[in-house]
Amino acid sequence: MKYLSEFRDGRRARMLAAEIGRIVTRPWSIMEVCGGQTHSIIRNGIDQLLPNGVEMIHGPGCPVCVTPLEVIDKALAIAALRNVIFCSFGDMLRVPGSRDDLFKVKGAGADVRVVYSPLDALKIARDNPAREVVFLAIGFETTAPANAMAVKLAKQQSLENFSMLVSHVLVPPAIEAIMNAPGNRVQAFLAAGHVCCVTGYASYPSIASRYRVPIVVTGFEPLDILEGIRRVVRQLELGEARVENAYERVVTEAGNVAAQKVLREVFAETDRTWRGIGTIPRSGWRLSDAYLDFDAEHRFDVADITTHESPLCRSGDVLKGAIKPHDCAAFGKECTPRSPLGATMVSSEGACAAYFNYGRFSRSER
Amino acid sequence: MCLAVPGRVERIYDADGTPMGKLNFGGVVKDVCLAYLPDIGVGDYAIVHVGFAISQIDERSALETLRTFAELGILQEGLDELREKQDESAES
Numbered sequence A: 001m002k003y004l005s006e007f008r009d010g011r012r013a014r015m016l017a018a019e020i021g022r023i024v025t026r027p028w029s030i031m032e033v034c035g036g037q038t039h040s041i042i043r044n045g046i047d048q049l050l051p052n053g054v055e056m057i058h059g060p061g062c063p064v065c066v067t068p069l070e071v072i073d074k075a076l077a078i079a080a081l082r083n084v085i086f087c088s089f090g091d092m093l094r095v096p097g098s099r100d101d102l103f104k105v106k107g108a109g110a111d112v113r114v115v116y117s118p119l120d121a122l123k124i125a126r127d128n129p130a131r132e133v134v135f136l137a138i139g140f141e142t143t144a145p146a147n148a149m150a151v152k153l154a155k156q157q158s159l160e161n162f163s164m165l166v167s168h169v170l171v172p173p174a175i176e177a178i179m180n181a182p183g184n185r186v187q188a189f190l191a192a193g194h195v196c197c198v199t200g201y202a203s204y205p206s207i208a209s210r211y212r213v214p215i216v217v218t219g220f221e222p223l224d225i226l227e228g229i230r231r232v233v234r235q236l237e238l239g240e241a242r243v244e245n246a247y248e249r250v251v252t253e254a255g256n257v258a259a260q261k262v263l264r265e266v267f268a269e270t271d272r273t274w275r276g277i278g279t280i281p282r283s284g285w286r287l288s289d290a291y292l293d294f295d296a297e298h299r300f301d302v303a304d305i306t307t308h309e310s311p312l313c314r315s316g317d318v319l320k321g322a323i324k325p326h327d328c329a330a331f332g333k334e335c336t337p338r339s340p341l342g343a344t345m346v347s348s349e350g351a352c353a354a355y356f357n358y359g360r361f362s363r364s365e366r
Numbered sequence B: 001m002c003l004a005v006p007g008r009v010e011r012i013y014d015a016d017g018t019p020m021g022k023l024n025f026g027g028v029v030k031d032v033c034l035a036y037l038p039d040i041g042v043g044d045y046a047i048v049h050v051g052f053a054i055s056q057i058d059e060r061s062a063l064e065t066l067r068t069f070a071e072l073g074i075l076q077e078g079l080d081e082l083r084e085k086q087d088e089s090a091e092s
């Protein structure tokens, strides 16, 4: 496939890794923020190709993993209501809530439907005017333009039976929270390429200089990731802390201006709780006041929810890069992709699932 | 959710005032909303997330990145491969 296979070649990957080995003189800890990149790194064994001492810390950029438990519980409560058709991306179905997951609620008779795009949920609303159609709108800046357009169209088309349960999260505030955390080990970031193709990266230079941390906008294919790592290692070795774009074929500094305009209209910044991590100020989007009529939290009374997280699960430490998945005592025992205790074992972008699926059961298999 | 692969625009159409496209992902054709890429044309490649095209691939930059790798003594053959594929798609 064009623009894909050229960036997947194994021999070239090994040569890029050798180049990194040539320039590195000290150990460095680099965080890839995005779960898609975590998946690619583990699937392609990039962590194993890297010279000793260059460690990849897996960041919190899996939207499924960080969606707060309270939102999952609200989703479950709304989905169970009579007359509701509850629409979600497929990877949310097995995410454990306090008691159930969407899959079990569906098994118990709720009308839960997997959609590929929020526009599919709009169509379901149009086709079922007598039912309430609720869409679980989660994700980073990458999925936000799609969800924003869905609700914008719903308003234009006066689709009164459509609403969204919104829990969007934003990358730059998370990067700052990681740098501010006590005991932080991260010395450089691979910024998520597809987040940046929406937002651009004009906000990153101030973060790079404030925290003296190199940030390189990076793609998802093996060679893209290795090139991102090569560039941050070069900066680290030279004592630099700049923003570079290693994914120029997809990302521009300004980002997608048309999408940003709709995002500003539909969403407003809000404090957001990240599952396993805690509340990060101004790190999320909610629906703006102009769109509150389409907010499922306003439309359905699901206020009295008490959450309960598995006491065994250490996904918060995994998401913060404090431990690797196989350091969790439940990993591969009580917790597997078939019966996950935490969201990081559910999503293909979750670090626990990636480690399980690609056989990283101990440190030695780094 | 965030693993997006490039798709090639095969046809552009209108659905109730919203610009849409048929995009080909290595043989699988999907309907994609083009509202955020108003200038994209047939034959162009785009990155798509949950049914929305959010970025058009810049051919020149793609070649330049491959050239950077080549300069590292890595992959002259990569450029040749890309050129061959371009010739193929130009022929087809």
Ligand code: SF4
Binding pocket: A312, A313, A314, A315, A316, A318, A325, A328, A329, A330, A331, A332, A335, A336, A340, A341, A342, A343, A344, A345, A352
């Ligand atoms: S292995 Fe399971 S229990 Fe342990 S941190 Fe990961 S998701 Fe939580």
